[in-house]
Amino acid sequence: MPNEPGTSRQLRSRHRREQIVRLATTSGLASVEDLAEEFDVTASTIRRDLATLTAGGRLARTYGGAMALSAHPEASLRQRIGVAFEAKRGIGRWAAAQVLVGESVLLDAGSTTGALAFELRGHAPLMVATVGLTTLEALADAEAVHVECLGGTLRHLSQGFVGPLAEAALERMSFDRVFLGADAVTADDGICEAAMEQTRLKELMARRGETVYVLAHAAKLGQRPFHAWARLPEGWTLVTDDSAEPSALAPFLAAGITVVVTDAGGHAQLPPDPAVRPRLPGT
Incomplete structure (x- = not known):
């Protein structure tokens, strides 16, 4: 035919x-x-x-x-904000306690970094730069905290800014501490995100800080829901909550990553199995 x-x-x-x-x-x-x-x-x-x-x-x-495309669709910030609420609050409280008055800190977008931002309201003087709407909202009436928004293109799902404008702003700044969020995190590949523009920005953020923390509650440890990854510099610290299983913490500890496990009050805890006991800062 x-x-x-x-x-x-x-x-x-x-x-x-x-x-x-x-x-x-x-x-x-x-x-x-x-x-x-x-x-x-x-x-x-x-x-x-x-x-x-x-x-x-x-x-x-x-x-x-x-x-x-991932088989796990990305959840919006509104969907995630109530998930593991107590764990995120404890992580945020511990992270805020590490920030010294007068420091310059960079906060990622996300609900856990938003919890940290809320705890920073009483830290003054302090300079907080961010790409996240949750942080901007938490510090909107904290007049003693100097806030810088890096700008860029708004991702509505994550309520965070990404893109060349945010990246260009980062190149002109440095920070005492950088706090990153994550859709998931592993010891070998770093931070997992739904979009490559997010991982690109997170890598740049990590390069601009003297001390880098990844804030991730227990359900995010060792997971691989997406195909975009941000590699992290040596010496970063994982901050998670006390529901994390020893088996989930073990790969991070084996890789020499500092692990902090917090309770809901923001106090550092030791997991039940001493074979995978985390190294706490100062110990």
Whole structure:
């Protein structure tokens, strides 16, 4: 039939695109060059495939390739703000106690950093820079705290600013302490987030601080819900809550990461198993 060659091409394209989705789902990321070699087609053909798959909501484009969309949709800040509320408050209280009057600190977006910001209301004089609306709201009437908003493009789900404007502002500032949030965190790969623009910003934030903390309640430890990662500098501190299992803390301790476990009152606790006892600052 006259249209058989066209039909055959369509079937091959459809099959190739299904395989591209499978590969991206398996490996997390897929580059144009690797896919072109895998399927013995041109890079232009692969780019057209990726454009089709992205338009259909099956992949997310990245620089030079694509990545699979997570099977775990990103929750909005409004959905997350009440989750593990007591744990976040305890983490925030401990973190606030580390901040000295007169210091310059940088707070990430998120509900846990928002809890920290609330605890900082009585610290003055103090300079707080942030990319998060929760921090801005918590400190809006704390007149003795100097607040800098880094600006950028607002991600409505996370209620945080990202993008080149926020990154440019960071290049002109440095901080005594940086407090980062996380969708998840592992000892080997660092912070896991839903969007690569978030991980890029977190890496830049971590570089601008003398001391770096990751604030993450127990349910986030060792999880990998998304495919975007922020690598952390050596010497960072994980701050989590006392519901964390020893087995969840063990990989961080084995990697030489300082681990702080807090109760709801913001006091540092020791986990029940001394074999995975965290190293507390000053001990």
